[in-house]
Amino acid sequence: EVxxxxxxxxxxQPGGSLRLSCAASGFTFSSFWMSWVRQAPGKGLAxxxxxxxxxxxxxxxxxxxxxxxxxxxxxxxxxxxxxxxLRAEDTAVYYCTRVDxxxxxxxxxxxxxxxxxxxxxxxxx
Amino acid sequence: EIxxxxxxxxxxxxxxxxxxxxxxxxxxxxxxxxxxxxQKPGQAPRLLxxxxxxxxxxxxxxxxxxxxxxxxxxTIRRLEPEDFAVYYCHQYGNSPYTFGQGTKLEIK
Numbered sequence: 750e751v752x753x754x755x756x757x758x759x760x761x762q763p764g765g766s767l768r769l770s771c772a773a774s775g776f777t778f779s780s781f782w783m784s785w786v787r788q789a790p791g792k793g794l795a796x797x798x799x800x801x802x803x804x805x806x807x808x809x810x811x812x813x814x815x816x817x818x819x820x821x822x823x824x825x826x827x828x829x830x831x832x833x834x835l836r837a838e839d840t841a842v843y844y845c846t847r848v849d850x851x852x853x854x855x856x857x858x859x860x861x862x863x864x865x866x867x868x869x870x871x872x873x874x
Numbered sequence: 875e876i877x878x879x880x881x882x883x884x885x886x887x888x889x890x891x892x893x894x895x896x897x898x899x900x901x902x903x904x905x906x907x908x909x910x911x912x913q914k915p916g917q918a919p920r921l922l923x924x925x926x927x928x929x930x931x932x933x934x935x936x937x938x939x940x941x942x943x944x945x946x947x948x949t950i951r952r953l954e955p956e957d958f959a960v961y962y963c964h965q966y967g968n969s970p971y972t973f974g975q976g977t978k979l980e981i982k
Binding site for chain 2: 793794795796799808810811844849855856857858859860861862863864865866867
């Protein structure tokens with residue numbers, strides 16, 4: 750059974766930093782792209798970042814570029830999100846997702862297939 | 875960026891009725907890389923439909939997806955009590971990957 754367990758959320762002041770972790774089990778972690786998706790309280794879903802199996806390719810939504818860094822440790826079967834210069838608008842539940850990915854001549858896709866239960870990040874003074 | 879607009883915002887129906895949810899994209903969605911998710915309060919989203927019309931593993935056949943280009947539909951035939959939730963469409967073929975704002979399906 751695929752399991753994704755996030756941790757590391759909490760209350761942080763504006764301008765502060767936080768590192769989220771996601772522990773994966775039930776599948777071969779090193780074989781899958783992974784993503785972070787967030788959801789502000791009472792709001793919809795928003796893609797944050799995606800990382801390739803070997804960690805070399807990374808994509809970010811513009812609003813977090815230069816502030817957030819996605820990374821992974823395949824030996825530890827873990828995904829991370831380092832969040833710096835946090836803002837109030839970063840307040841959200843952050844979900845770790847396993848991605849079904851494909852690359853073809855006509856295009857590529859990155860589908861969040863399995864989701865963890867999320868960890869809440871609150872940015873407030 | 876592809877903007878996804880879902881309608882209606884809220885849909886009030888009774889168990890046993892048919893639900894039709896719409897998702898319109900601001901530009902054509904690559905190769906129908908359009909998915910639908912269901913989210914219940916306090917839970918993570920669950921993948922229902924991918925590739926516009928393929929059901930994910932374990933999803934009942936009362937859920938169906940259709941559409942291409944810029945117009946997509948999620949249909950739930952004969953609503954069950956557990957189907958009342960928020961539904962999101964998602965395009966996953968063009969970065970930045972985007973979601974619709976959601977349709978809340980509530981019991982009438």
